[in-house]
Amino acid sequence: MSYGQMAGGAPSVDTILSEPNCKPGGVVAGKVHLRGGSGPAEVRHVTLALMPRMQDGYGGETAGPEVYRGALTRGFRLDSGQQRDLSFSIPLPYELPFTTVLGHELPGFTIGMCTEVDLAGQRDPGDIDPISVEPLESQQWVLAAVAKLGFQITNVTFESSKLRGVAQHLPFHQEIHLNPPPSFQGRIDKVGLAFVASPRAMAFVLRAEDREPPQDESSGVFEVPHAEAAEADWEAKISQWLDAAAALPRSSGPGGPPPQGQAPLPPPGSPGAFPPPAPAPGQQPAAGPGYPSNAPAPAAHGGTPSFPPPPPGAPPAHSSMPGHGAQPAGMQGPGGAPAYPSGPAGHNAAPGFPPPPG
Numbered sequence: 001m002s003y004g005q006m007a008g009g010a011p012s013v014d015t016i017l018s019e020p021n022c023k024p025g026g027v028v029a030g031k032v033h034l035r036g037g038s039g040p041a042e043v044r045h046v047t048l049a050l051m052p053r054m055q056d057g058y059g060g061e062t063a064g065p066e067v068y069r070g071a072l073t074r075g076f077r078l079d080s081g082q083q084r085d086l087s088f089s090i091p092l093p094y095e096l097p098f099t100t101v102l103g104h105e106l107p108g109f110t111i112g113m114c115t116e117v118d119l120a121g122q123r124d125p126g127d128i129d130p131i132s133v134e135p136l137e138s139q140q141w142v143l144a145a146v147a148k149l150g151f152q153i154t155n156v157t158f159e160s161s162k163l164r165g166v167a168q169h170l171p172f173h174q175e176i177h178l179n180p181p182p183s184f185q186g187r188i189d190k191v192g193l194a195f196v197a198s199p200r201a202m203a204f205v206l207r208a209e210d211r212e213p214p215q216d217e218s219s220g221v222f223e224v225p226h227a228e229a230a231e232a233d234w235e236a237k238i239s240q241w242l243d244a245a246a247a248l249p250r251s252s253g254p255g256g257p258p259p260q261g262q263a264p265l266p267p268p269g270s271p272g273a274f275p276p277p278a279p280a281p282g283q284q285p286a287a288g289p290g291y292p293s294n295a296p297a298p299a300a301h302g303g304t305p306s307f308p309p310p311p312p313g314a315p316p317a318h319s320s321m322p323g324h325g326a327q328p329a330g331m332q333g334p335g336g337a338p339a340y341p342s343g344p345a346g347h348n349a350a351p352g353f354p355p356p357p358g
Helices: 137-148 226-231 234-246
Strands: 012-017 027-035 041-055 061-063 068-073 076-078 083-091 109-119 128-134 152-159 173-179 192-199 199-210 221-225
Touching: 012 109, 012 128, 027 041, 027 109, 041 083, 041 128, 041 152, 061 221, 068 083, 137 192, 137 199, 137 226, 199 226, 199 234, 221 226
Parallel strands: none
Antiparallel strands: 012 027, 027 083, 041 061, 041 068, 041 076, 041 109, 109 128, 152 173, 173 192, 192 199, 199 221
């Protein structure tokens, strides 16, 4: 986003990301560029926040629950015309929702990096920059199988509920809603797919939205270590689940009952225990959701955000995380863009999801 001088000659802000494409469990890094206005200004603090931004169906956007919020700097004076650069490196939880699937943007939402500058006695400038979140390599194997079976993505939602059968840290999860394969048209109306990941493993939950919940809590729940995801025959496992789900009794309400404990997400800015407030000057930021509150994020994540921030120009910490790995040979798309697994040995390459209807 380019500089835009605020009305009245107030300071302006521009956030530049080092790399807008990231993955769950990695980091998002960059610099916040502040430029002084026509007179001096007292900056109380600069705060960064990560949140999904969803289309509301009326041509606008709604901000979803924040994934991260933290103060970047203490208060300081910004003189007229002065430029100050602030570096940042934010660790991302493994449960971070992704925004692209098999080279296609998921319909209806993005994840935004929001920069907020609190000025004493002046209008506060801000900046919003989208980031692209790609699935982990272990999740790509599942998505490739889902696409190959003939599922079609219809829309994406965020649910403020806990998924059954899996360990989950964030107080919400992303659910991808799918039309079933052609062979199951008329047998199942809609399928919900939700992922949860940790440094060690990847899990996903399938839900037939027009069916009563199964008595077996493990039905539709799949979990595997990252390193073993490439060896599983996900097409066969998902096909078996489809047969079992089609045999369940239909639910009484349209679309099926919501998962147990589901409730509408609170409006943006509503009070609650999530996310943690920005720290006071001189204090360490609280642990973000998805990370233990009594321990810093592992060094491979870039560590817990430091306070004050690293000096300008300091490179962010990057290293290999479980479930990431370097793109193996044959998994690079045109122009070096990441491609997706072609499927377990003996399987043909998986097609990408067709664009959503409409």
